[in-house]
Amino acid sequence: MAPPAAMRWPLPSVLVLCLLITPSVAIYCGEDDCYDLLGVSQNANASEIKKSYYKLSLKYHPDKNPDPESRKLFVKIANAYEILKDEATREQYDYAIAHPEEVFYNTARYYQSYYAHKTDPRAVLVGLILVLSAFQYLNQCTRYNQAIDMVKKTPAYKNRLRALELERSGGTVSRKKSNKMDKKVEEELSNELELQINGAEKPSVWGLIGVRFMLLPYTLIKFMIWHICWFWRYKVKQAPYSWEDASYLTQRSLGVPLHTWRNIDELAKEDLIQRQLWIKSNRESYLAEKRKESKRRR
Template sequence: MNLPPAPIRWRPVAIPFLVAVLVLATISPSIAIYCDEDDCYDLLGVTQSANASEIKKAYYKLSLKYHPDKNPDPESRKLFVKIANAYEILKDEATREQYDYAIAHPEEVFYNTARYYRAYYGHKTDPRAVLVGLLLILSGFQYLNQSTRYNQAVAMVKKTPAYKNRLKALELERSGGNTNKKKSQKNADKKIVEDLSNELELQITGAEKPSLWKLLGVRFVLLPYTLGKMLLWTGCWFWRYKVKKCAYSLEDASYLTRRSLGIPDDRWRNIDEATKEDLVLRRLWEKSNLERYVAEMRKESKRRR
């Protein structure tokens, strides 16, 4: 069963463009989109083989003759506009190359027209500016998200009984066991509570305090420095522990232990020193020691159940 062809639906945006193309095609398709019915080279009085210096010299010579400030004749003004347009096209290597291609291939009307409009009316925003703007926007959202999560987490912690008890204990410790409830001390008490609250605001796992150094934009700017520092650190590590076979320092042994256990840096800092020292002495970066430690932890977990 043969179906009738579907009707063609013209988009409103495409209609002006097609009309312009049809109008230009009735004139001289190759050059009309650049210098109307004229030839850009003829307007400047140069040949197609002229170099950039000759084109520039011809333009300045004609501008002295037809510039509105030099020649008040209205026809000279119109001619100068055409000359200036021709110079704008031919002075740039990219647009001149497109114009030369249009002259050599007059049958490719649609292709030449699309190149012309893309070159002169296309979006010309610098990609670097777009990248900087994108990084700023993402960094702003990142900081806002981190700040919101941190403030919500701190607010929840402050509502817990453990936090309130710790706050009271710290206040008693500062006041020597005496609490003054006089009205004259009301402002001072608020200041003490605020100071104590700031002291008790610990880093919360999963909702760390926002930091400018952790923002995406700052990290991108510091990327060359970060890569250089990482390469230098890797080289020193290889020389010290692979070539010279030195014993691991406490800091490097802690790093190896933390990496073997998969513990983030912020959680590692919150572990008490005795536990850290015990973990480091176990040399968990060695596979056999790590497997033994994991087996012990599993047994301990089953025993507690």
Template sequence: MASPAVIRCYAFIFVLSVLLLIRPSISIYCDEDDCYDLLGVSQNANNSEIKKAYYKLSLKHHPDKNPDPESKKLFVKIANAYEILKDAETRSQYDYAIEHPEEVFYNTARYYRAYYGHKTDPRAVLVGLLLILSGLQYLNQWTRYNQAVEMVKKTPAYKNRLRALELERSGGVSNKKKNNKIDRNVQEDLSKELDLQINGAEKPSLWGLVGVGFVLLPYTLSKLLLWHGCWFWRYKVKKAPYSWEDASYLTRRSLGARADAWRNLDEATKDDLVQRQLWVKSNMDSYVSDMRRESKRRR
């Protein structure tokens, strides 16, 4: 293992290499030139003096006035220096970089934030981000759904449902060709009539996308507040008995079951669970104990 002295030496070499590779914080503004020298003004010059100096130099070095290639390059530098010095914020940042050239990372970050951060509307960035996320989410949901459908189609239960549907459409006359296998075209036609409900991989819906949810967020929050207010008034203040829908919600929440899993339960099981009033802790504890005893008995 390397000694602490060797590690410090390597760290020093690494930091020195990074600093050598990074351009000085002043040069990111006007390359290797001084912005004030390019315009021929002092650092204490006011905005009027800077503007006059720029117009004077632009008349001399503008490509329309001077076709010399070197003059054209100089004009680009002059125009860049004027853009930096005419704005109070960027000028103050440049002056700070001159006084503190050792703060490379800080000066560089301020430069790029000033020149590129304000050019992009945050609302456009937000909209673009939501569109990208929604597109990826929608594509992922369709991929998961198609994969789940392909897996379901390989199960015997699906094949039996498909065969039953074929017999129903053909009036009970089964096709005996191809070892009793359904023709691919017929199979695709029949499969469109089967409504596949696959837990965990439902068919994608635009209403479930993050972008749509963000747009509808005010409506969703208002609806949620109204729901909680009605719940509090009905069951906390008026002490009314729970409706079957609300009792179902409490039961599902107590069990930690997903909404789609609860919907797929048969009505008799739902009624039994609701009648147990599992949102009451003692009833829930009793139900868990019964399930454990039932599980041990089956073993």
């Protein structure tokens, strides 16, 4: 016969009641006391706990004592040792003894200690960096191959291949043959061209997150040395800028991406450097000239 509706307890309420009735200490060593199982006091140090455990192991280990009851006792002893040998779990157990009324808190700490993920955070970080680096490299390869395939379909690329073929053959390629290039020859000529596409550079391991992370200390030291040398050379000694440093200042003052700056004609680049655009007045005059030229073209 089922109990009246008023006497029925919902499942969550039953679980809560069980937790309240069962002492939180019992989740560690059951009804026994972990210290009593090992025969030590609560003030025992790690060495005393370890010594007592080995002594009891010799007495109750199944290989030493075939009695079934000793096997059960040894399991309890081993469990008590696992709890007390670790400083964190022992501290939790001592707290549960001192504060048995904090049932939910003690229970939560126990399950977090035993069932939480115990992977070293450093290993997780290294694994994450490796995964991100792998995805980054695959993305670079995909973008580069797609860009190369698109460029190979353009007439300009085919004309460059044809010019290179004529240069290699000394201009002896027949018209009939020149209408359609052999795939093997086309592949060889394509490798010689070494296409450079802005925004889809050839994949390199030096740009990966993992490699940069490993080289971060070296990069920071190099960056600091560079700044110190720069300050000493151009601020203290007031030396004139070298061509490389003047090129860097010009590129930065114009806000031009590095790969775009590298593709600028050398004569145009030299003209820009001679203008000393890193000086504010020179840069403003140059930009004003460019705006005037743009209006004239319109």
